[in-house]
Amino acid sequence: xxxxxxxxxxxxxxxxxxxxxxxxxxxxxxxxxxxxxxxxxxxxxxxxxxxxxxxxxxxxxxxxxxxxxxxxxxxxxxxxxxxxxxxxxxxxxxxxxxxxxxxxxxxxxxxxxxxxxxxxxxxxxxxxxxxxxxxxxxxxxxxxxxxxxxxxxxxxxxxxxxxxxxxxxxxxxxxxxxxxxxxxxxxxxxxxxxxxxxxxxxxxxxxxxxxxxxxxxxxxxxxxxxxxxxxxxxxxxxxxxxxxxxxxxxxxxxxxxxxxxxxxxxxxxxxxxxxxxxxxxxxxxxxxxxxxxxxxxxxxxxxxxxxxxxxxxxxxxxxxxxxxxxxxxxxxxxxxxxxxxxxxxxxxxxxxxxxxxxxxxxxxxxxxxxxxxxx
Amino acid sequence: xxxxxxxxxxxxxxxxxxxxxxxxxxxxxxxxxxxxxxxxxxxxxxxxxxxxxxxxxxxxxxxxxxxxxxxxxxxxxxxxxxxxxxxxxxxxxxxxxxxxxxxxxxxxxxxxxxxxxxxxxxxxxxxxxxxxxxxxxxxxxxxxxxxxxxxxxxxxxxxxxxxxxxxxxxxxxxxxxxxxxxxxxxxxxxxxxxxxxxxxxxxxxxxxxxxxxxxxxxxxxxxxxxxxxxxxxxxxxxxxxxxxxxxxxxxxxxxxxxxxxxxxxxxxxxxxxxxxxxxxxxxxxxxxxxxxxxxxxxxxxxxxxxxxx
Numbered sequence: 157x158x159x160x161x162x163x164x165x166x167x168x169x170x171x172x173x174x175x176x177x178x179x180x181x182x183x184x185x186x187x188x189x190x191x192x193x194x195x196x197x198x199x200x201x202x203x204x205x206x207x208x209x210x211x212x213x214x215x216x217x218x219x220x221x222x223x224x225x226x227x228x229x230x231x232x233x234x235x236x237x238x239x240x241x242x243x244x245x246x247x248x249x250x251x252x253x254x255x256x257x258x259x260x261x262x263x264x265x266x267x268x269x270x271x272x273x274x275x276x277x278x279x280x281x282x283x284x285x286x287x288x289x290x291x292x293x294x295x296x297x298x299x300x301x302x303x304x305x306x307x308x309x310x311x312x313x314x315x316x317x318x319x320x321x322x323x324x325x326x327x328x329x330x331x332x333x334x335x336x337x338x339x340x341x342x343x344x345x346x347x348x349x350x351x352x353x354x355x356x357x358x359x360x361x362x363x364x365x366x367x368x369x370x371x372x373x374x375x376x377x378x379x380x381x382x383x384x385x386x387x388x389x390x391x392x393x394x395x396x397x398x399x400x401x402x403x404x405x406x407x408x409x410x411x412x413x414x415x416x417x418x419x420x421x422x423x424x425x426x427x428x429x430x431x432x433x434x435x436x437x438x439x440x441x442x443x444x445x446x447x448x449x450x451x452x453x454x455x456x457x458x459x460x461x462x463x464x465x466x467x468x469x470x471x472x473x474x475x476x477x478x479x480x481x482x483x484x485x486x487x488x489x490x491x492x493x494x495x496x497x498x499x500x501x502x503x504x505x506x507x508x509x510x511x512x513x514x515x516x517x518x519x520x521x522x523x524x525x526x527x528x529x530x531x
Numbered sequence: 532x533x534x535x536x537x538x539x540x541x542x543x544x545x546x547x548x549x550x551x552x553x554x555x556x557x558x559x560x561x562x563x564x565x566x567x568x569x570x571x572x573x574x575x576x577x578x579x580x581x582x583x584x585x586x587x588x589x590x591x592x593x594x595x596x597x598x599x600x601x602x603x604x605x606x607x608x609x610x611x612x613x614x615x616x617x618x619x620x621x622x623x624x625x626x627x628x629x630x631x632x633x634x635x636x637x638x639x640x641x642x643x644x645x646x647x648x649x650x651x652x653x654x655x656x657x658x659x660x661x662x663x664x665x666x667x668x669x670x671x672x673x674x675x676x677x678x679x680x681x682x683x684x685x686x687x688x689x690x691x692x693x694x695x696x697x698x699x700x701x702x703x704x705x706x707x708x709x710x711x712x713x714x715x716x717x718x719x720x721x722x723x724x725x726x727x728x729x730x731x732x733x734x735x736x737x738x739x740x741x742x743x744x745x746x747x748x749x750x751x752x753x754x755x756x757x758x759x760x761x762x763x764x765x766x767x768x769x770x771x772x773x774x775x776x777x778x779x780x781x782x783x784x785x786x787x788x789x790x791x792x793x794x795x796x797x798x799x800x801x802x803x804x805x806x807x808x809x810x811x812x813x814x815x816x817x818x819x820x821x822x823x824x825x826x827x828x829x830x831x832x833x834x835x836x837x838x839x840x
Contacts, residue, residue: 165619165836198639246623298810302817307570307623308762309813315755315806322799444631451624486638486750493574493632497610500620500628 165508175506180452180463183502187495194490205477212476213469219476221355225428227468228358229254229420229439231365233446234453234460235372236413242376242455244389245406249295249310250417251443252317253288255435257418258425259321260287262329262340262432265347265425273346280347281364281422288418289411291317296410300403306410314443318435325434340432349427358427361419365464368416372457385409417443440488445471448496454503467495541786542779543670546678547744549782551576551736551753553681555760556767556774557688558732562608564692564769565725566705566830569611570626572733573757574633575604579737581637584644584748587741593651597677597738604734605727607633612726616719619834634751644748653677653743677739688771701725705828708835718835733757755806762809766816769828777812784808 192202213219233250240247247253261280264271271279295309322338324330331341349358376382388395388405395402424438425431432438449467453459474488555572562569569575579600587596607629614625653675662672671682692698703711704721712718740756741748759781767774788801 304813304817311758312806312809316803319799319803323797327797484638484642486635489631490635493628496628500624
């Protein structure tokens, strides 16, 4: 009757440890292979492109420093998303929370008089974190009060935040000293985050990001609240029976991921640009790329440290090939989408054994194709 | 111009403005009726837009352009179908990945089309007889073919959903796949077809943007329309007729957005309107859904497998 092979998934009882490490790496490699095919089809030599990406990102001290620089916002936002996704709360709005964080920091940097110089930057970080967390409360409250799915609402808040930034930099906050560009005026020295030497690595933000990763790991693994997050995500019904308050958990992880994305925004305006600019000028989609960073780390905050550096390198390399091969900036999204697909697919191997059954006439013995053999 | 004439002119312009949304929404309504959420609408639409523009430039044939856009939308939808139905991966993330993929590939393909004048344009085709009706004639019957086809699909889909065996199968798969399976419905086939249909429609919606509405290729030209489609699907309560209302409502907002600029309101603030309205619409739908107990298909976002029943 049916001659097509059937793909069946068998749940694994436990994931071997090595598989948890090997899968993300293999997923990225497979994604790069698929992207190479698309490059080829579009008339771009993939070997040349990948060569440029690698040397651009890791081949020079400058490239390496840029990789770390771009990893900072990815790490901050990625850690927050890893925690939120663990609870199966899909905050897709990190990009907007980042922009609002940047906006709040700019407000404190330029328009709040009377803060002593030494407290200016801490105040900006606090404002950015609060702004991001409050912005994340829009989808969180809609979910808690009206049971509206957070995916769409958090995404809508990205568009709204982005237009708000546009409104400010083209309108009331436009700096008179910026030659008509859609920028605010430059931040005073006290509102600029120090960098390492001639690089753009604004190290205080980097330290915050690393700290966030470690604290989030401890939170998830060692605290009662982290336990509730994990149970809520893995088995919502068990969580309910155990009397855990799902909506409270959802609000808390939303606030946390919003605050971390907000801090990432502070780092970008106060550590890189020293001014608020049009949205794409502040973030080439760090908040969206952080989703991949989090998944690639298999939602482990410590893993995010590594994956943010890897994806940060891809972004730097991506910039390099855009310049060298005349590719549009949207190329980054091709990488993002493809990697996300393969990471999702790879995740499958860690949770299931894949069985491909070829229906034969005589016996119904399924042909087993396990991952170990398939490699 | 009197108030009524102004409202009329907004509504008239809202119909073409809402047409991409209508196609997208009808497709997503069908996919979600089968129990599969496809958040990749934005990506399928933008790929449809770039494909249609490219094919139109190469062949000068609008029909081929629309067909190619539908095909590309369908192929992308099948990727999501494979991931979410066969591999049972997370539907939210798979849809997001599809959107990113579409944005990336369309940007790369479309670079050569930026700034090109369009080679073909769909001209309005007044329907003989009907187009001479007072008010309704110019409002509804003096548009291009794709507007008519979109309009026509609403009653067709309604009939298919509620009056045919095929519709019962589709809805039962979305409500209770295990029961449908026991009744002999091929759950996987129905879901694959529904998701595929969603992709075809999103592709056509994108084509409408680039070869009729704009008509031009602009990178990222869908600008969130695909996401509004997802919200409209909820607002429509998975019903084609309400989908039509929602699509034209958002069409009107889009028209007003441009007209209010003339009054000196900051364009970025006006650009927020559709997204704020989307949130309001979701709030309104949530309240109504609770009141009427008219909810989503019960098995929405739940992958189906015989083993783990």
